[in-house]
Amino acid sequence: MADFVHYVDPEKSDLEAHAKEPGVVAVDVDHTSVDEVAKVRDIQQQNRVVRSMRHAEEWLDRKMGIELQGIDRIPEEEKRPPHIINIFLLWWSLNVHVGVVPLGLLGPIFGLTLGQSVGASFLGICLGALCTAYTGTLGPKLGLRAIATSRYSFGWWGAKLCSVLNIIVGGGFAVVNYVVVGQVLSAVSDYTMSITVGIVIIAVISYIVSIFGFRLIHTFEKYSWIGTFILFCVLIAQAAPNIDPNAPGFDTGLGYAGSFLSILAVNFSNASGWCSISSDYYCNYPAKTPAWKIFTLSFFGVVIPTTFSVTIGAAIGVPVFLTEYAPYADAYNQHSLGGLIFEIYHPVGWSKFCLILLTFSVLGNNIAINYSSGLSLQLLGYYFHAVPRFIWSLLVAIVIAVLAIAGQQSLETIVNNFVSLLGYWTVSFTIILLIEDKFFRRRDGYVLTAWNQPENLPPGIAAVLALLCGYLGGGVPGMSQTWYIGPIALLFGPYGGDVGVYMSGAITLLVYPIARTIEKKHFGR
Numbered sequence: 001m002a003d004f005v006h007y008v009d010p011e012k013s014d015l016e017a018h019a020k021e022p023g024v025v026a027v028d029v030d031h032t033s034v035d036e037v038a039k040v041r042d043i044q045q046q047n048r049v050v051r052s053m054r055h056a057e058e059w060l061d062r063k064m065g066i067e068l069q070g071i072d073r074i075p076e077e078e079k080r081p082p083h084i085i086n087i088f089l090l091w092w093s094l095n096v097h098v099g100v101v102p103l104g105l106l107g108p109i110f111g112l113t114l115g116q117s118v119g120a121s122f123l124g125i126c127l128g129a130l131c132t133a134y135t136g137t138l139g140p141k142l143g144l145r146a147i148a149t150s151r152y153s154f155g156w157w158g159a160k161l162c163s164v165l166n167i168i169v170g171g172g173f174a175v176v177n178y179v180v181v182g183q184v185l186s187a188v189s190d191y192t193m194s195i196t197v198g199i200v201i202i203a204v205i206s207y208i209v210s211i212f213g214f215r216l217i218h219t220f221e222k223y224s225w226i227g228t229f230i231l232f233c234v235l236i237a238q239a240a241p242n243i244d245p246n247a248p249g250f251d252t253g254l255g256y257a258g259s260f261l262s263i264l265a266v267n268f269s270n271a272s273g274w275c276s277i278s279s280d281y282y283c284n285y286p287a288k289t290p291a292w293k294i295f296t297l298s299f300f301g302v303v304i305p306t307t308f309s310v311t312i313g314a315a316i317g318v319p320v321f322l323t324e325y326a327p328y329a330d331a332y333n334q335h336s337l338g339g340l341i342f343e344i345y346h347p348v349g350w351s352k353f354c355l356i357l358l359t360f361s362v363l364g365n366n367i368a369i370n371y372s373s374g375l376s377l378q379l380l381g382y383y384f385h386a387v388p389r390f391i392w393s394l395l396v397a398i399v400i401a402v403l404a405i406a407g408q409q410s411l412e413t414i415v416n417n418f419v420s421l422l423g424y425w426t427v428s429f430t431i432i433l434l435i436e437d438k439f440f441r442r443r444d445g446y447v448l449t450a451w452n453q454p455e456n457l458p459p460g461i462a463a464v465l466a467l468l469c470g471y472l473g474g475g476v477p478g479m480s481q482t483w484y485i486g487p488i489a490l491l492f493g494p495y496g497g498d499v500g501v502y503m504s505g506a507i508t509l510l511v512y513p514i515a516r517t518i519e520k521k522h523f524g525r
Helices: 015-018 034-046 048-065 086-095 101-111 114-137 138-144 151-188 195-210 214-223 223-243 253-276 293-324 326-344 348-378 382-386 389-406 409-445 461-478 500-523
Strands: none
Touching: 015 214, 034 048, 034 382, 086 214, 086 223, 086 293, 086 348, 101 114, 101 151, 101 253, 101 293, 101 326, 114 138, 114 253, 114 293, 114 409, 138 195, 151 195, 151 253, 151 326, 151 348, 151 389, 151 409, 151 461, 195 348, 195 389, 214 223, 214 348, 223 293, 223 326, 223 348, 253 293, 253 409, 293 326, 326 348, 348 389, 348 409, 409 461, 409 500, 461 500
């Protein structure tokens, strides 16, 4: 079945709106969002503080070329797309870095063998990548950022909830990255420098690069992964003599099933966590870009590098947790992941050199998080929109750094509990956007100028209801966390097996079509 969308301008005739043949993406004529721009500019002119921020942003743009484009929709003639292969390479920089390695360590920590760890992780990554790949296809279609796109299903107010959740998702990933980098830099200094100092250093560098926006991010992400990939290959080569790929796990029966499901859920959540920002980096591609290209490049762009990094983590976790090779186990127990990597690389001089380079491996990930979180904050309302993105990104960087400093001694708990929690909302978010796009919007189309007009958007009751039903009805009884194990999760061994993601998805899939049909009949939009 052909995939098409009506791009409808309410002020134009129905003839223009419906004159396109199925399979053709039509383009709107009125590219401006006058109401939004006027309100935001009015706020910036009347408020002295906001006006000063805007002037500062314009000055930075003149001097340094930072990006002024905020959340506004990008018209076709203003799009400046990078090469299509950047879609694939972008994800390598976002997923080939030391912040992903702790996900691999969880398998051996949970008592899974190397093969079981990699198998559960790979399956979860593939399922999660489907979410990220699909939502990314909406960026070129609509010329909108991911959370702005969600307004067509969640409505004006419901999309604000998505903005908050998106910021929390990005912040959680960044906290893990900051802590790992802090550990790495501490190891380089022979543990004379605190982890806190390392966290502050990476926070400052990540923020400075992120303010330059879309074009620099795409250029940076295109190449930044290469050095890290080589260093990871060297890492596993130097660790290989001490890794027993056949080392037995220490869980069987229901305990094994629970561990397998939990590792699958964590990796699903990690890979799907990008679904709420992927189209942020695709909205500059032309609307005529084939959706299958966007989807395929995104899917394999997420799956291949993430599986690589997670496998590295699982492999170096075997001698620490399964065979208990003393040098590695002691290094990890005393100094966590940074100490373990420092111990694996040898000699010492080479180890410190590698660790310094790995410090910068998380920049690609952190830059994207700072950038998209700033955009999400602008989507909270007109006053938030009036504040420049570089201010919001600064606030996000500060908050993340504070949280990382506070949680620097609890990396494993953060990775296991926080990352798996993400999947409960990302799976529902994706399903809602999928049903809206492929069923409801296939018939009605998208009114492009309505994205920032609350009166022309859906109320969002159906989407919020489906999201809450998925979380409360599926996520809560199916979750397996350190602080809580749901009754359904308890069926899979004494420590539970996390099935909340799958239950959330199933309930959302059931609730949203029914609720949205009722909503459209009652409100007409």
